[in-house]
Amino acid sequence: MVIIVGAGPSGLAMAACLTLQTVPYVILEREDCFASLWQKYSYDRVHLHLPKSFCQLPHMEFPATYPTYLPKSLFLQYLKDYVSHFKIQPAYRRSVEEAGYDESMQKWVVKARNLGTGEVEEYFCRFLVVASGETTNAHTPEVEGLTSFFGEVIHSTQFKNGKGYRDQNVLVVGSGNSGMEIALELAEQGAKTSIAIRSPVHILSRGMAYVGLKMLKYISANMVDLIMVVMSKMVYGDLSKYGIKRPKEGPFFMKVAYGKYPVLDVGTIEKIKSRHIQVLPGMESIRDKEVVFENGESHYFDTIVFCTGFKRSTHMWLKGDDYMLDEDGVTKQSYPNHWKGKNGLYCVGLARKGLYGAAVDAERIAIDIKSLL
Numbered sequence: 001m002v003i004i005v006g007a008g009p010s011g012l013a014m015a016a017c018l019t020l021q022t023v024p025y026v027i028l029e030r031e032d033c034f035a036s037l038w039q040k041y042s043y044d045r046v047h048l049h050l051p052k053s054f055c056q057l058p059h060m061e062f063p064a065t066y067p068t069y070l071p072k073s074l075f076l077q078y079l080k081d082y083v084s085h086f087k088i089q090p091a092y093r094r095s096v097e098e099a100g101y102d103e104s105m106q107k108w109v110v111k112a113r114n115l116g117t118g119e120v121e122e123y124f125c126r127f128l129v130v131a132s133g134e135t136t137n138a139h140t141p142e143v144e145g146l147t148s149f150f151g152e153v154i155h156s157t158q159f160k161n162g163k164g165y166r167d168q169n170v171l172v173v174g175s176g177n178s179g180m181e182i183a184l185e186l187a188e189q190g191a192k193t194s195i196a197i198r199s200p201v202h203i204l205s206r207g208m209a210y211v212g213l214k215m216l217k218y219i220s221a222n223m224v225d226l227i228m229v230v231m232s233k234m235v236y237g238d239l240s241k242y243g244i245k246r247p248k249e250g251p252f253f254m255k256v257a258y259g260k261y262p263v264l265d266v267g268t269i270e271k272i273k274s275r276h277i278q279v280l281p282g283m284e285s286i287r288d289k290e291v292v293f294e295n296g297e298s299h300y301f302d303t304i305v306f307c308t309g310f311k312r313s314t315h316m317w318l319k320g321d322d323y324m325l326d327e328d329g330v331t332k333q334s335y336p337n338h339w340k341g342k343n344g345l346y347c348v349g350l351a352r353k354g355l356y357g358a359a360v361d362a363e364r365i366a367i368d369i370k371s372l373l
Helices: 009-020 036-040 072-085 177-188 206-215 221-236 251-258 268-273 354-372
Strands: 002-005 025-029 094-102 107-114 120-125 127-130 152-155 169-173 192-196 203-205 263-265 277-280 283-287 290-293 298-300 303-306 345-347
Touching: 002 009, 002 094, 002 107, 002 120, 009 025, 009 072, 009 354, 025 094, 025 120, 036 072, 107 127, 127 354, 169 177, 169 298, 177 192, 177 263, 177 268, 177 277, 203 206, 203 221, 206 221, 206 263, 221 251, 263 268, 268 277, 345 354
Parallel strands: 002 025, 002 127, 127 345, 152 303, 169 192, 169 303, 192 277, 203 263
Antiparallel strands: 094 107, 107 120, 283 290, 290 298
């Protein structure tokens, strides 16, 4: 028996691969649906940032009629077809509270609360797969005075579209792909949009990212990074005069080392250059509706949208693992030997390699488990 924690794309890929290896499993999912980030907590205009060839799950290709960059609706349809094809039936509303290895039984003991009944259920398994994802719990940073803000405060997981924000002063906090796309959506819907960018960030087009990924097969990552930076400068010019600084380290290096993805621009930079989106530095504090920034400026806003990412909770429930995952819930071991821990513990989709990495992990884990059986 294998227990899979999480029914996002990583967990679904794991389930499909185990099915093909005829290995029985149970998926525990705390939400009431699979891929909840996509079904419940993503904004309407979101697309897969990479071409579909880098994003399909194992043993089922995207339909040839699907576009290169999938919108949310088509990716969800693909996941629904995937679940149906492999007959995946997660145990929903099971929140894992503790998982530890019992030496005497040589099994993992997993305790999950049934959110419907409130009871704690126990599961026993020889193999445990952590597939809870890189985007687990929405994170809003502590900002002095935030609780006193008179306007609306939401996380990106609560944002759907820019309708209803016309003529409002809206501040987007965070310059990752979500922050940049939500700022674009707000500007296009007539909001007076600002974006707070605290740290340097790489800006690439989708085409650049695709070329870079292809080049990584043939030349070193350092050389690819150098080429990407040169291309970005040629296409976007000097963005420092608009408030956007470029990091000293390369985009692919930063993705692997820190899990910090480059921004794949879909029109936001043009809006920034035309001053339809104002770039501001990091926030310092809040007074009523007034936000004070690191440069001493202050501005009034009706709404703040925090696009400040996620925190993983694995360290709170996974006991006895000092080998595979760090305190932030990502792998300690370097790729591609990151997916296997000790005593039958595995992880899928936690190496900062996106959907492509999760698919590779799932296949390797399923083969390994089958060989041990």
